[in-house]
Amino acid sequence: MSFFDLKGTLKPLTALKQFGRKPHTIDFPKVSLEAADRYRGFHYNEIDECIGCGNCSTICQNAAIDMIRVEGVEGKKGDSGLRPRVDNGRCCWCALCVEVCPTGSLSLTTDYMYVSDDPDSFLWVPGIDNPEGKNKLSFTSADTSLNDFNRIPMPELEGMDRVKSFAEVVLGYNEEMARAEASRCISCGLCTEVCPDHMHIPEYINAIASGNDADAVRIIYDNNPLPEMCGKVCTRRCEDVCAIATRGDAVAIRWLKRYATETAKTADITYEIVNPEIKEPNGYKVGIVGAGPSGLTAAYYLALRGYDVTIYEANAKAGGATMYGIPKYRFPIESLDKQIEYIEKIGVKIHYNTKVGKDISFDKIYKENDVVFMGVGFPKAWTLGIEGEDAKGSMQAVNYLYMINADEKVEIGNKVAVIGGGNVAIDAARVARRFGADVTILYRRRVQDMPADWEEIEGAEDEGVHIVPQAIPIKVITDKKGKVSAIEYLMAEMVPDEKGGRPKPVPIEGSNKVLEITALMGAIGQQGDYSFLEGAYAEKIKVERGRFVVNEKQQTTDPKVFAGGDAVNRTADAISAIADGFRACKAIDEMLVKK
Amino acid sequence: MREKATTLYLGPQHPGITGNMMIRLKVEGDTIVGATTEVGYLHRAFEKLQEKRNWLQSFTLMCRFCVPESDPMEESYARAVEAIEGREVPERAKYIRVMVLELARLASFMLWYGGQNGSLGLYTMGQWSVGDRNYILDLFEELTGGRVYHMYIWPGGVRRDLPKGFEQRVLKTMDYMEKRLDDYDDLMFDNAIFKKRTQGVGIVNKEKAIEHGVVGPVLRGCGIRSDIRIDDPYEVYDKLDFEVPTSDGADIWARALVRRREARQSIRIIRQVIDMMPGGSVYNKIPNPQKWTLPKGDAYVRTESVRGEIGMYIASDGGLNPRRVHLRGAAYVHAITLLEDVLIGENIADVSAIMNSLGTCPPEIER
Numbered sequence: 032m033s034f035f036d037l038k039g040t041l042k043p044l045t046a047l048k049q050f051g052r053k054p055h056t057i058d059f060p061k062v063s064l065e066a067a068d069r070y071r072g073f074h075y076n077e078i079d080e081c082i083g084c085g086n087c088s089t090i091c092q093n094a095a096i097d098m099i100r101v102e103g104v105e106g107k108k109g110d111s112g113l114r115p116r117v118d119n120g121r122c123c124w125c126a127l128c129v130e131v132c133p134t135g136s137l138s139l140t141t142d143y144m145y146v147s148d149d150p151d152s153f154l155w156v157p158g159i160d161n162p163e164g165k166n167k168l169s170f171t172s173a174d175t176s177l178n179d180f181n182r183i184p185m186p187e188l189e190g191m192d193r194v195k196s197f198a199e200v201v202l203g204y205n206e207e208m209a210r211a212e213a214s215r216c217i218s219c220g221l222c223t224e225v226c227p228d229h230m231h232i233p234e235y236i237n238a239i240a241s242g243n244d245a246d247a248v249r250i251i252y253d254n255n256p257l258p259e260m261c262g263k264v265c266t267r268r269c270e271d272v273c274a275i276a277t278r279g280d281a282v283a284i285r286w287l288k289r290y291a292t293e294t295a296k297t298a299d300i301t302y303e304i305v306n307p308e309i310k311e312p313n314g315y316k317v318g319i320v321g322a323g324p325s326g327l328t329a330a331y332y333l334a335l336r337g338y339d340v341t342i343y344e345a346n347a348k349a350g351g352a353t354m355y356g357i358p359k360y361r362f363p364i365e366s367l368d369k370q371i372e373y374i375e376k377i378g379v380k381i382h383y384n385t386k387v388g389k390d391i392s393f394d395k396i397y398k399e400n401d402v403v404f405m406g407v408g409f410p411k412a413w414t415l416g417i418e419g420e421d422a423k424g425s426m427q428a429v430n431y432l433y434m435i436n437a438d439e440k441v442e443i444g445n446k447v448a449v450i451g452g453g454n455v456a457i458d459a460a461r462v463a464r465r466f467g468a469d470v471t472i473l474y475r476r477r478v479q480d481m482p483a484d485w486e487e488i489e490g491a492e493d494e495g496v497h498i499v500p501q502a503i504p505i506k507v508i509t510d511k512k513g514k515v516s517a518i519e520y521l522m523a524e525m526v527p528d529e530k531g532g533r534p535k536p537v538p539i540e541g542s543n544k545v546l547e548i549t550a551l552m553g554a555i556g557q558q559g560d561y562s563f564l565e566g567a568y569a570e571k572i573k574v575e576r577g578r579f580v581v582n583e584k585q586q587t588t589d590p591k592v593f594a595g596g597d598a599v600n601r602t603a604d605a606i607s608a609i610a611d612g613f614r615a616c617k618a619i620d621e622m623l624v625k626k
Numbered sequence: 627m628r629e630k631a632t633t634l635y636l637g638p639q640h641p642g643i644t645g646n647m648m649i650r651l652k653v654e655g656d657t658i659v660g661a662t663t664e665v666g667y668l669h670r671a672f673e674k675l676q677e678k679r680n681w682l683q684s685f686t687l688m689c690r691f692c693v694p695e696s697d698p699m700e701e702s703y704a705r706a707v708e709a710i711e712g713r714e715v716p717e718r719a720k721y722i723r724v725m726v727l728e729l730a731r732l733a734s735f736m737l738w739y740g741g742q743n744g745s746l747g748l749y750t751m752g753q754w755s756v757g758d759r760n761y762i763l764d765l766f767e768e769l770t771g772g773r774v775y776h777m778y779i780w781p782g783g784v785r786r787d788l789p790k791g792f793e794q795r796v797l798k799t800m801d802y803m804e805k806r807l808d809d810y811d812d813l814m815f816d817n818a819i820f821k822k823r824t825q826g827v828g829i830v831n832k833e834k835a836i837e838h839g840v841v842g843p844v845l846r847g848c849g850i851r852s853d854i855r856i857d858d859p860y861e862v863y864d865k866l867d868f869e870v871p872t873s874d875g876a877d878i879w880a881r882a883l884v885r886r887r888e889a890r891q892s893i894r895i896i897r898q899v900i901d902m903m904p905g906g907s908v909y910n911k912i913p914n915p916q917k918w919t920l921p922k923g924d925a926y927v928r929t930e931s932v933r934g935e936i937g938m939y940i941a942s943d944g945g946l947n948p949r950r951v952h953l954r955g956a957a958y959v960h961a962i963t964l965l966e967d968v969l970i971g972e973n974i975a976d977v978s979a980i981m982n983s984l985g986t987c988p989p990e991i992e993r
Contacts, residue, residue: 039818046750046813055757067764069786071771090915092683125686125777131915139771170771175785177682179914214917240917 075164083111084219087128095121109272180279190493222269262289323351325595326406328612388563419507424515428459428554444549451554584618702938719783745978842934933985
C-alpha cells in the first residue's frame with residue numbers, strides 16, 4: 032500500500048452528497064409510523080363472540096394469557112364466562128393464540144405503543160381495556176385458523192337400505208377415523224360443564240387421540256356405567272356447546288365414546304379393561320325400583336362401594352326406556368345386554384318381571400333396605416285430546432315402540448301418521464317405515480323447532496318419512512267398523528311471541544286438510560305413574576307437577592328415599608338419568624358410610 | 627524489554643454489535659497473548675424449553691436463536707419437522723421461504739456493515755446500512771406482521787401468502803438496495819482507513835479453518851468454496867442461478883469482500899425467486915396443535931445462514947413435544963474456539979472488528 036492512498040481518501044468523501052437526501056427517520060412524536068395491515072400488535076378480543084374456551088391460554092408458550100372473570104360477562108351454556116387477559120410484558124407476539132381461537136374473536140391490532148411506569152398496567156383484558164382496538168384489527172385468524180373445523184363423516188347405511196331391516200344405521204368409526212376425529216378436540220372442557228353427568232370428555236378424547244383406547248374406557252366408566260348406550264343414543268348436549276362448533280362441526284363426542292366402548296367387545300373384556308375396584312361389603316342394603324339408566328347407575332356405583340344392591344324391574348329386560356323406547360336400529364339389544372351383563376358382574380342383583388306394587392310391595396322394599404332409590408321413568412303417554420282418538424288403530428308411539436321392542440306384533444297397515452316432533456315421534460315413524468308403511472309426521476311447529484335430534488330428523492327424511500310442519504290435528508275420522516281411516520288437521524301460521532319466547536303456532540281458519548291413514552300414533556310426551564306408592568308413602572313422598580320433589584342430592588321428601596331419571600328431571604334423557612343415579616349414589620354413601 | 631502481561635476484560639456489554647459476551651484478554655502492551663471467551667450472558671435454554679413446548683409452540687422460539695437473522699432457524703426447524711413427519715410443502719411456499727431467507731440474509735448483511743465499520747470507529751456506514759435495513763424490515767412487517775422476529779416459516783409452509791403487490795415492492799426495494807451497495811463501496815471498500823485496519827488482520831487461513839470446522843464467509847474468505855445452498859441444496863436453491871464468491875486473503879478484508887459480493891447475490895436470488903414463483907397454496911395445514919404428534923424418529927438438516935452452515939437436529943419420541951432440538955450454529959465455533967486462537971498476536975483495538983468479521987452471534991452460541 033502506498034504511503035498516501037489518494038483514492039481511498041477521496042472516495043469516502045462522496046458521502047457528502049447524501050446531505051441532500053431525505054432522512055430515513057421520522058419526526059416522532061409529531062409523526063408516527065403506521066403499522067402494516069397484518070402487523071402483530073396488541074390483542075383485541077370481541078368479548079361477545081368469545082366463549083372463554085381458553086385455547087389461547089393453552090397455546091401461549093410464554094404463559095402470557097390467563098383466563099379471568101370479567102365484570103359484565105356472565106357464564107352461560109357454552110360460555111365459561113372467563114375471558115383472556117394478556118400480560119403484555121410476557122407476550123412475544125407470535126399470534127398463535129389468534130391462529131387457534133375457535134370463535135375467531137381474538138385478533139391482533141396495529142397498535143404497538145404503550146408506555147407506563149406501572150408494571151401491573153401491562154395486564155390487559157383485550158377488548159375491554161382497549162375497546163378502540165376493534166377498528167384497528169390486523170392479524171386475524173379468518174384465513175389460516177389451525178382449528179380443524181370439519182368432522183370425519185360417520186359411515187352409515189344408505190337411506191333406502193336401512194328401511195329393509197332393523198340393522199344398526201350408524202356403522203361406527205374405525206380406528207383411523209376415531210383418532211382423526213379425536214385429534215380435533217381442543218380440550219376446553221365446555222362440554223364437561225354442560226354434560227348433566229359431567230363426564231371427563233376432554234380426557235377420554237385425549238386418550239383416544241393418543242391411541243390409548245383402554246384408558247379412554249376407564250375414564251368413561253369413571254362416572255357412567257352405560258357409556259355404550261350414551262355413545263349411540265345420547266342427546267349429547269356436549270356437542271351443542273363444542274367450541275369448534277362456533278365456526279365448524281362439533282367434535283363427534285358421542286361417536287368417539289361409542290368407538291372407545293366398542294373396543295371392549297364383551298362384558299368380560301370390559302371388566303378386564305376397567306378392572307373395577309370393588310370395596311368390601313359394608314353391610315348396607317339398597318333397594319332400587321326400576322332398572323332404567325338412573326337405577327342402573329346408582330346400583331353400579333353403590334355396588335362398587337360395597338353396598339348390597341337389588342333392583343326390581345317390571346319388565347323382562349333391564350334398560351328401561353333405552354330398552355323399550357329406543358328402536359334397535361339405533362341401539363341394538365346386544366349392546367345393551369353387554370352393558371347389563373357387566374353391571375351384574377359387579378354384583379348388582381336384578382329381579383326381572385317384578386313389578387313393584389304388584390309382585391312386591393313398596394313397603395317391603397322400604398323396610399328391608401337401608402335406602403330406596405326410585406328410577407321409575409315416565410311410562411304413560413299423554414293423549415292428544417282430540418275427537419276419535421280412542422278408535423281402533425290409534426295408539427301411543429311409546430307403546431308402539433315398547434311392543435315392537437318386546438317382539439310383539441302390531442297391526443299398522445300401510446299409511447301411518449305420527450303426531451309430534453320429539454325423538455319418540457321420529458323413532459316411531461322410522462320403525463313404522465321399516466314395516467313398510469308410508470309415514471307422515473304432523474308437527475305443530477316448524478321443522479327447526481322440533482325437539483328431536485337433527486341427525487334423527489335427517490335420518491327419517493333419508494328413509495322417506497314425510498314431515499308436515501305447522502299441522503295441528505283436530506279430529507280422527509273412523510270408518511264404519513270404528514277403525515281409524517283418516518286424520519283431519521289444520522295448517523298453522525307461526526306468530527311471534529310477545530314475551531320473547533319461541534313463536535307460537537296459530538291455526539289458520541279453513542285450512543282443513545284430511546290425510547288418509549290406517550294407523551295413528553300420538554307422541555306428544557309422557558308422564559309418570561306412581562300408583563305403586565301405597566298409602567302413607569304416597570303422602571310422605573311428595574310429587575309436584577307430575578314429578579318427585581327432590582333436593583340437590585336426589586333425596587325425596589322422605590330422607591330414606593332417593594329418586595332420579597325422567598320421574599325427577601325435565602330434560603327426559605338418559606344422560607340426565609345417569610347423572611341423577613351417580614349423584615344419588617354419592618349422597619347415599621355420604622349419608623350412610625361417611626356420616 | 628519484555629512487558630508484563632495484564633488481564634483485560636472485553637465485554638460483556640456488546641463488544642462491537644454482536645451481543646453480550648465477554649473475552650478475557652491477556653495482553654502485553656497492545657498485543658494479545660492469550661484470550662479466553664466467557665459466554666453465558668444470553669443463555670435462555672431455548673433447546674431445553676422446546677422439550678416442554680409442543681411442536682407448534684416450539685416454532686416460536688426458533689427465531690430467537692440469532693437476533694439479526696432469525697429466518698434460517700425457523701426454516702431449519704420447519705424442514706426438520708417436515709422430514710420427520712413426511713409432510714409436503716407447497717411449491718409456492720418453498721419459493722416464498724427462499725425469498726424470506728435471502729431478504730433476511732440481506733438484512734443481516736446490513737447489520738454486519740454497521741457492526742464491522744462501527745467496530746473500527748467508522749460510524750457513518752452504520753447509520754446508512756441500519757437505516758436501509760429498515761426498508762427490508764418494512765417488507766417483513768408487511769409480509770409476516772413482525773419486523774425482527776418473523777415467526778413466519780412454520781412446518782407445512784409459510785403462515786400467510788404474499789400481500790397484494792408485495793412482489794413489486796420487494797423488487798423496488800432491491801433496486802434501491804443495489805444502488806446503495808454502490809454507495810457503501812465508496813464509503814467502505816474504497817476507504818483507506820478500512821483497508822488499513824482490515825488487511826492482514828484476523829487471519830484465518832485454510833489450515834486453521836479446516837482445523838476448527840469453520841463455515842460460511844469465513845471459510846470462503848480463505849479460498850474454500852463451500853455453501854450449503856450449492857453443496858446440499860434445500861427448498862428451491864437447486865433451481866436458482868447464483869454464484870458463491872470466494873476470496874483468498876483470509877483476513878477481515880477478504881471476508882468483507884466475500885460478504886459484499888454475497889449481498890449482491892442475494893438480490894439476484896430474490897429477483898429470480900419472484901420471477902419464478904408459482905401460484906397455489908402456501909401451507910399444508912398441520913393438525914390441531916394440541917394433539918399434533920410426530921412419528922418416532924429424528925432429522926438433521928443443514929441451512930446456509932449468513933454466518934455459514936447451521937445444522938438442526940431434531941428428535942421425536944412420538945410425543946407431543948420435541949424430545950430434543952439441537953442447533954449446531956456457525957457462531958459457536960467461530961466465536962469460541964476459533965476466536966481464542968485468532969486473537970493471539972492481534973492488537974486490542976482489532977478485537978471487535980475480528981469478532982464481527984467472524985460472524986459472532988452470542989445468542990446463537992448459547993441458545
